[in-house]
Amino acid sequence: MGGDHGADVVIPGAAVALTRHPDIRFLLFGDEAKIRGLLAQHPKLAAASTIVHTDVVVTMEDKPSQALRRGRKVSSMWKAIDAVRLGEADCAVSAGNTGALMAMAKVNLKTMEGISRPAIACLWPTLRGESVVLDVGASIGASAQHLVDMAVMGAAMARIVFDIETPKVGLLNVGVEEIKGVEEVKEAGATLRAADYAGLAYHGFVEGNDIGRGIVDVVVTEGFSGNIALKTAEGTVKQFAEFLRGAMRSSLMAKIGYLFARGAFRLLREKLDPGKSNGGVFLGLNGVVIKSHGGTDAEGFASAIDIGYDMVRYALLSRIEAGIKGRPQAASAGASPGEDGTQAAELQVSS
Amino acid sequence: MGGDHGADVVIPGAAVALTRHPDIRFLLFGDEAKIRGLLAQHPKLAAASTIVHTDVVVTMEDKPSQALRRGRKVSSMWKAIDAVRLGEADCAVSAGNTGALMAMAKVNLKTMEGISRPAIACLWPTLRGESVVLDVGASIGASAQHLVDMAVMGAAMARIVFDIETPKVGLLNVGVEEIKGVEEVKEAGATLRAADYAGLAYHGFVEGNDIGRGIVDVVVTEGFSGNIALKTAEGTVKQFAEFLRGAMRSSLMAKIGYLFARGAFRLLREKLDPGKSNGGVFLGLNGVVIKSHGGTDAEGFASAIDIGYDMVRYALLSRIEAGIKGRPQAASAGASPGEDGTQAAELQVSS
Numbered sequence: 002m003g004g005d006h007g008a009d010v011v012i013p014g015a016a017v018a019l020t021r022h023p024d025i026r027f028l029l030f031g032d033e034a035k036i037r038g039l040l041a042q043h044p045k046l047a048a049a050s051t052i053v054h055t056d057v058v059v060t061m062e063d064k065p066s067q068a069l070r071r072g073r074k075v076s077s078m079w080k081a082i083d084a085v086r087l088g089e090a091d092c093a094v095s096a097g098n099t100g101a102l103m104a105m106a107k108v109n110l111k112t113m114e115g116i117s118r119p120a121i122a123c124l125w126p127t128l129r130g131e132s133v134v135l136d137v138g139a140s141i142g143a144s145a146q147h148l149v150d151m152a153v154m155g156a157a158m159a160r161i162v163f164d165i166e167t168p169k170v171g172l173l174n175v176g177v178e179e180i181k182g183v184e185e186v187k188e189a190g191a192t193l194r195a196a197d198y199a200g201l202a203y204h205g206f207v208e209g210n211d212i213g214r215g216i217v218d219v220v221v222t223e224g225f226s227g228n229i230a231l232k233t234a235e236g237t238v239k240q241f242a243e244f245l246r247g248a249m250r251s252s253l254m255a256k257i258g259y260l261f262a263r264g265a266f267r268l269l270r271e272k273l274d275p276g277k278s279n280g281g282v283f284l285g286l287n288g289v290v291i292k293s294h295g296g297t298d299a300e301g302f303a304s305a306i307d308i309g310y311d312m313v314r315y316a317l318l319s320r321i322e323a324g325i326k327g328r329p330q331a332a333s334a335g336a337s338p339g340e341d342g343t344q345a346a347e348l349q350v351s352s
Numbered sequence: 353m354g355g356d357h358g359a360d361v362v363i364p365g366a367a368v369a370l371t372r373h374p375d376i377r378f379l380l381f382g383d384e385a386k387i388r389g390l391l392a393q394h395p396k397l398a399a400a401s402t403i404v405h406t407d408v409v410v411t412m413e414d415k416p417s418q419a420l421r422r423g424r425k426v427s428s429m430w431k432a433i434d435a436v437r438l439g440e441a442d443c444a445v446s447a448g449n450t451g452a453l454m455a456m457a458k459v460n461l462k463t464m465e466g467i468s469r470p471a472i473a474c475l476w477p478t479l480r481g482e483s484v485v486l487d488v489g490a491s492i493g494a495s496a497q498h499l500v501d502m503a504v505m506g507a508a509m510a511r512i513v514f515d516i517e518t519p520k521v522g523l524l525n526v527g528v529e530e531i532k533g534v535e536e537v538k539e540a541g542a543t544l545r546a547a548d549y550a551g552l553a554y555h556g557f558v559e560g561n562d563i564g565r566g567i568v569d570v571v572v573t574e575g576f577s578g579n580i581a582l583k584t585a586e587g588t589v590k591q592f593a594e595f596l597r598g599a600m601r602s603s604l605m606a607k608i609g610y611l612f613a614r615g616a617f618r619l620l621r622e623k624l625d626p627g628k629s630n631g632g633v634f635l636g637l638n639g640v641v642i643k644s645h646g647g648t649d650a651e652g653f654a655s656a657i658d659i660g661y662d663m664v665r666y667a668l669l670s671r672i673e674a675g676i677k678g679r680p681q682a683a684s685a686g687a688s689p690g691e692d693g694t695q696a697a698e699l700q701v702s703s
Contacts, residue, residue: 100527128591138526141534175489175579176451183492183576209583213591225534226577228526232560233581237588240479240564244623245596248616258613265599265606272595 002031002058002077003097004295004302011096012039014293014302016046021303022310028053028090030077055080059101061295068101069108078102082109085288092289092309094280096302099292103139103283110288113318115325117144119285120151120224121292122158123231124308126272127215133159133168134212136224137231137281143223145331148172148189153328154284155219156201157320161311163218167199171207173222173230188331189221196329242270280305282312284321289313353382353409353428354448355646355653362447363390365644365653367397372654373661379404379441381428406431410452412646419452420459429453433460436639443640443660445631447653450643454490454634461639464669466676468495470636471502471575472643473509474582475659477623478566484510484519485563486635487575488582494574496682499523499540504679505635506570507552508671512662514569518550522558524573524581539682540572547680593621631656633663635672640664 002008008031015027026049029036033054040047057076059068072079078097082105084090095102103119112119122135133155136143143151152170159168172190174183186206193203204217209230212220222230245266249259259266281292289312293305353359359382366378377400380387384405391398408427410419423430429448433456435441446453454470463470473486484506487494494502503521510519521544525537537557544554555568560581563571573581596617600610610617632643640663644656 126591128594141526173580175492175576209580209585210587210590212584213587222580225526226580229524229560229573229577229581230584233563233584234560234588236561236564237585238592239561240477241589241592243479244620248620248623249613251616251619255613255616258609258611258616260609261612262600262606262609265602265609268602269595269599272599 003061003095003102004293004297005061005096006296006298008032008035008039010297010299010302012036012043012046013299014297015050015306016043017299017303018306018310019046019049021307025049025306025310027051028081028084030055030081030084031058032056053080053084059098059105061098063098063101065098065100065104068098069104072101072105073108079105079109082106082288082290085290086110091313092291094291094293094302094306094309096293096295096297096305098295099138099281102290102292106283106286106288106290110286110290112285113287113321113325115328116150116154116285117147119283120154121281122155122284123281124162125212125220125231125234127213129215131162132212132215132218132220133162134220134222134227134231135284136222136227138224138228139283141223141225143185145185145188145192145333148185148221148223149192149329149331150285150325151221152189152193152201152203152219153198153324154321155221157317157324158282158284158312159218160320161315161317162308165218167202168218169204169216170201170219170221171204171211171217173212173220173226174206174208176206176208185223188333192329192331198327198329200324200327280308282308282317284317287318289317354412354446354453355644355648356412356447357647357649359383359386359390361648361650361653363387363394363397364650365648366401366657367394368650368654369657369661370397370400372658376400376657376661378402379432379435381406381432381435382409383407404431404435410449410456412449414449414452416449416451416455419449420455423452423456424459430456430460433457433639433641436641437461442664443642445642445644445653445657445660447644447646447648447656449646450489450632453641453643457634457637457639457641461637461641463636464638464672464676466679467501467505467636468498470634471505472632473506473635474632475513476563476571476582476585478564480566482513483563483566483569483571484513485571485573485578485582487573487578488632489575489579490634492574492576494536496536496539496543496684499536499572499574500543500680500682501636501676502572503540503544503552503554503570504549504675505672506572508668508675509633509635509663510569511671512666512668513659516569518553519569520555520567521552521570521572522555522562522568524563524571524577525557525559527557527559536574539684543680543682549678549680551675551678631659633659633668635668638669640668 030053059072059078081093120136121139124131125134156168283290291309381404410423410429432444471487472490475482476485507519634641642660
């Protein structure tokens with residue numbers, strides 16, 4: 002029921018994902034009449050689906066605390082996550098309120114043993130393909146150990162998504178010299194560099210402009226700067242597209258040029274379309290939860306389901322568990338700034 | 353002598369700026385023979401310039417501490433800043449090493465009374481024109497009071513650059529609801545909202561994607577996230593341009609389209625060209641110092657001189673001084689995290 006368009010995007014999205022992965026079975030949580038109406042147009046999906054009716058919907062405006070108070074046990078969001086906890090579902094996918102989804106997932110699924118806080122990872126389009134970037138909005142601030150944990154979790158995800166054995170991992174910083182940056186980032190870098198850890202290849206520090214260059218497979222940062230980087234990039238793409246539109250209307254020659262080049266522009270739009278790499282992956286929880294962009298279309302929601310499918314099929318959780326067992330340990334294992342369940346839960350990647 | 357191209361860009365850049373502002377007089381610090389050779393092609397500039405010879409150059413690779421040790425009193429960078437301190441120059445413009453420039457400017461000019469730390473402000477191209485964004489790399493972390501001070505300083509700069517009386521100011525955060533974000537940002541927001549301060553119109557929180565939309569005139573954030581936002585946007589523009597080039601070569605039709613539309617593409621490049629709004633302004637010091645992009649061309653360096661010219665002509669320093677006197681006071685006036693001259697000096701916006 003979540004996201005800007007609710008079941009009108011979720012149901013057609015599930016239908017698209019089913020054509021790609023015919024072995025998926027769906028549990029659809031929400032308004033039964035509404036869902037049943039939409040399923041009428043998708044008989045194959047209807048045959049692969051079970052509807053679990055609920056009246057209570059977490060809205061995009063609900064604060065995480067409100068969502069928990071009002072939606073615990075009864076909302077479609079809670080029930081979808083609960084199905085993962087109970088083993089009835091392998092994965093929960095939602096286009097709903099990110100802060101509420103993370104709060105409910107934390108309360109219900111709990112963080113994995115050895116992990117202090119979950120993170121949200123996204124797939125970032127780059128010049129070389131895609132990179133995993135985390136944390137883009139689960140919590141503010143990160144201790145050195147949390148950054149190391151995110152490197153390990155991000156690498157586990159990258160191993161699945163990119164099908165590579167030893168992903169290259171970089172720590173986001175404000176300069177490439179080892180001397181620069183905040184203490185936690187420096188310590189995490191030193192820990193990763195010194196560690197005899199086979200699960201990833203530590204590249205060193207990367208800067209904001211390196212993300213889009215795709216020089217590493219995984220970019221690790223705390224949630225405040227990660228969220229600002231992600232949204233700034235989204236905003237810049239929109240701005241560039243807007244300028245491009247304006248430029249193409251600026252003269253008759255440009256308009257004629259556009260007519261010839263419109264196939265190429267379509268290609269470009271697809272390459273930068275957030276719907277194509279749509280889906281934030283919650284990492285560090287005892288269950289797979291995928292956040293789809295709230296404003297996405299059916300194709301974008303299907304991408305989010307695809308990501309969830311791969312995370313389950315290729316055993317994300319046991320890969321993270323294995324990674325956590327042998328992970329490097331930062332010298333200062335102290336609590337990180339802002340380590341606080343409430344605050345973490347109040348964050349939102351995007352609506 | 354600084355930047356990637358040294359005097360070869362600085363001298364032609366000064367010549368361009370002089371055509372726009374014939375009342376500028378230049379003090380040129382560096383290798384006299386080299387400068388004299390270049391001035392031969394610019395007789396008007398030669399007539400408006402005094403050369404101050406020095407052999408010592410701060411390189412782009414020098415760490416701020418190295419630059420201070422080796423270049424204090426003797427380097428072209430130090431001497432240019434010193435001319436501002438002595439009142440011989442109204443403004444210093446350099447394409448050199450940002451970290452070294454800031455370290456020398458702090459040591460030599462000192463921060464203004466009432467200002468704990470300087471900030472670097474840049475002009476960010478937006479859908480509506482430009483916005484002032486700060487801090488993009490002077491120091492890591494910021495107390496509520498430092499954020500308030502940056503709002504006041506950024507507004508003073510925006511008043512000059514955009515010629516508006518009451519600039520709209522936003523605080524960069526990870527969500528628009530008042531409840532979200534780090535404590536310092538929340539407190540700064542509450543202070544600015546409650547204050548009866550005529551120098552700016554406090555808009556509230558803005559997110560990363562709001563910067564490019566230009567919904568406020570001034571975006572305030574601490575240097576770590578500001579630097580990451582700036583570099584991520586720069587990287588995204590480059591990435592988009594690369595994709596666009598690829599798309600324009602993807603088919604014969606696209607190539608023909610490009611031929612018709614190339615005028616429009618030139619327009620687009622100019623709109624997004626960092627050279628067009630090139631120049632980081634150091635705010636909070638007892639003197640005007642402008643950092644030009646290290647890799648810029650003559651036109652870009654001239655833009656940096658233009659900005660410095662306007663800052664002097666329209667009295668940036670006394671505007672900031674006046675603003676600081678009546679500025680709002682945050683309740684917790686404690687030291688901010690990472691408040692430390694060394695760390696601040698180690699930061700670099702871009703080389």
